[in-house]
Amino acid sequence: MSALGTLVTERSVIVCCGSGGVGKTTVSATFALAAARAGRRACVVTVDPARRLADSLGVESLPNTPTEVEGDWPGHLHALMLDSKGTFDDLIHTYARTPEQAEGIMANRLYQNLVGALSGTQEYMAMEKLHELVESGAFDLVVVDTPPTRNALDLLDAPRRLTRFLENRLFRALLLPTRMSLRAVGLATQALLRTLSKVAGAEIVQDAVAFFQAFEGMEEGFRVRAGAVRRLLADPLTAYVVVTTARPDAVAEASFFAEKLTERHVAPAALVVNRIHPHFGEPGPDRDGEGDRADRFSGPLGALEANLADLNEVARSEDGSYAALAAQVAPAVVGRIPLFGADVHDLDGLKRTADVLFA
Amino acid sequence: MDVGTFCAQSHVLIVAGKGGVGKTTMTAALARMASRAGYSVLIVELEGKSGLTGAFGLEHDLGYEEVEFHASAPGQGCVRARRITPDDALVEYLEDHGLRRISKRLVNSGVVEVVSSAIPGIRDVLVLGKIKQLERDGVADLIVVDAPATGHAITFLTSASGLVSAARGGPLRTQAADVVELLGDPARCRVILVTLPEEMPVSETIESAFTLEDKGGVQLGPVIVNATDSLPEGLELSAEEAGAGLDVDPAHLRALEEARRFRLERHSISAAQIGRLAQDLPLPQLLVPKIDSAGIGPAETDTLASALAVAVGALVPEAPAP
Numbered sequence: 001m002s003a004l005g006t007l008v009t010e011r012s013v014i015v016c017c018g019s020g021g022v023g024k025t026t027v028s029a030t031f032a033l034a035a036a037r038a039g040r041r042a043c044v045v046t047v048d049p050a051r052r053l054a055d056s057l058g059v060e061s062l063p064n065t066p067t068e069v070e071g072d073w074p075g076h077l078h079a080l081m082l083d084s085k086g087t088f089d090d091l092i093h094t095y096a097r098t099p100e101q102a103e104g105i106m107a108n109r110l111y112q113n114l115v116g117a118l119s120g121t122q123e124y125m126a127m128e129k130l131h132e133l134v135e136s137g138a139f140d141l142v143v144v145d146t147p148p149t150r151n152a153l154d155l156l157d158a159p160r161r162l163t164r165f166l167e168n169r170l171f172r173a174l175l176l177p178t179r180m181s182l183r184a185v186g187l188a189t190q191a192l193l194r195t196l197s198k199v200a201g202a203e204i205v206q207d208a209v210a211f212f213q214a215f216e217g218m219e220e221g222f223r224v225r226a227g228a229v230r231r232l233l234a235d236p237l238t239a240y241v242v243v244t245t246a247r248p249d250a251v252a253e254a255s256f257f258a259e260k261l262t263e264r265h266v267a268p269a270a271l272v273v274n275r276i277h278p279h280f281g282e283p284g285p286d287r288d289g290e291g292d293r294a295d296r297f298s299g300p301l302g303a304l305e306a307n308l309a310d311l312n313e314v315a316r317s318e319d320g321s322y323a324a325l326a327a328q329v330a331p332a333v334v335g336r337i338p339l340f341g342a343d344v345h346d347l348d349g350l351k352r353t354a355d356v357l358f359a
Numbered sequence: 360m361d362v363g364t365f366c367a368q369s370h371v372l373i374v375a376g377k378g379g380v381g382k383t384t385m386t387a388a389l390a391r392m393a394s395r396a397g398y399s400v401l402i403v404e405l406e407g408k409s410g411l412t413g414a415f416g417l418e419h420d421l422g423y424e425e426v427e428f429h430a431s432a433p434g435q436g437c438v439r440a441r442r443i444t445p446d447d448a449l450v451e452y453l454e455d456h457g458l459r460r461i462s463k464r465l466v467n468s469g470v471v472e473v474v475s476s477a478i479p480g481i482r483d484v485l486v487l488g489k490i491k492q493l494e495r496d497g498v499a500d501l502i503v504v505d506a507p508a509t510g511h512a513i514t515f516l517t518s519a520s521g522l523v524s525a526a527r528g529g530p531l532r533t534q535a536a537d538v539v540e541l542l543g544d545p546a547r548c549r550v551i552l553v554t555l556p557e558e559m560p561v562s563e564t565i566e567s568a569f570t571l572e573d574k575g576g577v578q579l580g581p582v583i584v585n586a587t588d589s590l591p592e593g594l595e596l597s598a599e600e601a602g603a604g605l606d607v608d609p610a611h612l613r614a615l616e617e618a619r620r621f622r623l624e625r626h627s628i629s630a631a632q633i634g635r636l637a638q639d640l641p642l643p644q645l646l647v648p649k650i651d652s653a654g655i656g657p658a659e660t661d662t663l664a665s666a667l668a669v670a671v672g673a674l675v676p677e678a679p680a681p
Contacts, residue, residue: 019378019379019508020377020378020508021377021378021379021555021559022379195458195461198456202528202529245379247379248655249379249381249384249655250379253378278621280615280618281610281614281615281617281618282614299605300605301598301601301605301607301615302593303591303592303593303594304593304598304601304602304615304618304619305615307591307594307619307622308614308615308618310591311618311621311622312618314651317651317652339625345558
């Protein structure tokens with residue numbers, strides 16, 4: 001069993017992080033597939049709204065609940081696509097004291113926008129979904145494909161951010177029972193609200209006040225839940241995997257991410273370098289020397305020699321670009337996925353990727 | 360179309376695209392191309408750690424103060440750059456509205472975070488409002504904005520129209536309405552989407568383009584297809600055919616053939632995706648060839664600016680609107 005293999009057989013949560021466009025979704029699905037092949041019940045959660053994962057897994061669609069993907073493996077493979085708003089709706093329903101309160105929140109014009117506006121909401125909802133799946137006990141391993149975060153810390157900060165949001169002085173003041181009205185709100189807060197009305201417009205502030213008041217009594221439930229999510233993210237059975245390509249900008253992002261994870265005491269357990277240009281043939285000393293280039297490239301095989309030299313040069317330069325990152329994340333395991341001749345877009349492609357990664 | 364005409368079409372170019380497609384590199388190349396055509400350029404960076412300063416050979420990160428990347432020279436405009444963050448824009452906005460004394464306190468107490476979280480898009484509107492102000496003040500012939508990665512870019516660019524419909528009045532609504540006006544006027548502002556000739560980036564670009572036009576009333580300029588693969592000549596014959604009668608090590612011949620097939624396969628994927636983009640998204644394309652380099656520095660930025668200028672030269676000028 002390879003070191004990466006141990007990860008999918010022994011851990012209960014794998015969080016795949018990295019910047020956008022590095023193939024996180026494919027790598028996440030590959031990890032879940034490897035777990036199913038090892039006989040485990042695995043579920044991959046994707047935030048990628050493209051139909052790509054559904055297509056590549058050969059299922060019609062991936063609603064906000066796990067869909068089983070049939071295949072020739074001893075375990076079970078499930079997948080679901082995160083619906084941020086749906087997940088937030090479910091949370092509201094869970095913690096609202098009455099159905100009327102939940103309806104009141106959802107009817108507020110600001111609620112519709114909050115999912116997108118509250119920074120890190122999508123990240124938080126991904127973590128919330130993760131918690132729900134782990135708690136359900138239906139899976140041995142849950143793999144989360146994280147949103148392409150603007151800031152590497154959003155993901156880990158998400159639960160904290162929501163709690164802080166709920167604990168803010170102004171927010172708490174606004175949560176006072178509606179009947180007591182603004183008279184009960186401290187003078188300082190009233191002054192603040194007046195100032196805000198002046199800047200933002202009175203109606204916008206009134207809407208915001210109404211919105212916060214609709215949350216009355218729900219903050220404790222939210223806080224407890226955020227604490228549980230935070231503990232899950234710090235659990236020793238949770239592994240963080242940094243995914244990157246060998247492109248210098250992606251490597252720089254991955255390095256930043258690895259650094260932040262380490263600062264948070266959740267150092268990456270593995271680094272996966274995706275779409276690496278393959279080396280072709282054995283680069284003999286005579287093949288790489290500059291001296292005979294002109295001769296070699298002018299012969300009948302010239303164009304082919306030049307192409308081979310170009311591709312191998314790209315591969316060499318890529319090897320160099322992530323070498324420092326691999327050293328930085330040591331002792332994390334480094335997995336390498338070559339750039340295939342054709343793009344990975346179906347289950348066979350995922351299987352081929354898993355064959356290489358977990359060889 | 361000549362580069363000068365292209366640069367004079369809009370005052371602001373917002374460069375957007377999925378992460379990892381070379382958005383920042385293209386921002387730098389666009390700016391350099393315009394500067395070499397004699398236009399003064401201001402680059403606006405919205406997120407940290409973008410690599411923008413490296414593309415111009417500087418090491419430190421950008422701040423709120425302007426930095427000069429290239430001085431103006433005969434026939435060349437200067438390239439300057441600065442960063443605008445929501446917090447900076449907010450403090451400036453509050454100060455402009457006579458709240459200088461309490462602006463810091465509002466930001467530091469966290470009150471601003473609560474309010475800006477509750478009021479959709481307020482942060483984005485403040486940043487875009489600041490860009491609108493720079494455009495109005497005519498701080499440069501061309502402002503090039505390195506926008507957040509798509510996903511967030513869509514929220515970013517559609518926030519103003521969202522705020523206009525959510526708010527019934529007030530100074531912020533006025534600000535948002537001004538931003539909507541800026542985004543909707545192609546003579547003032549256009550969005551340049553950057554993509555790669557690969558399946559997923561192309562699909563996302565098509566989707567983003569339609570979302571931006573429908574939801575944001577945003578004007579789209581040409582799409583930049585970065586890192587296109589030009590096929591070298593002479594790969595038609597297999598290694599066995601080309602090497603017939605020559606004394607070549609069979610293992611090396613196999614490597615040559617594998618490399619040939621790999622190149623052909625990658626190229627056909629790339630060409631197919633460019634074709635799909637052209638078919639599904641009726642926008643002109645600027646094809647920028649892939650450059651082999653370990654990093655992007657001033658030399659690479661210049662090379663890419665030249666490549667971009669060639670691609671702009673191949674654009675067919677649009678017929679004037681009726």
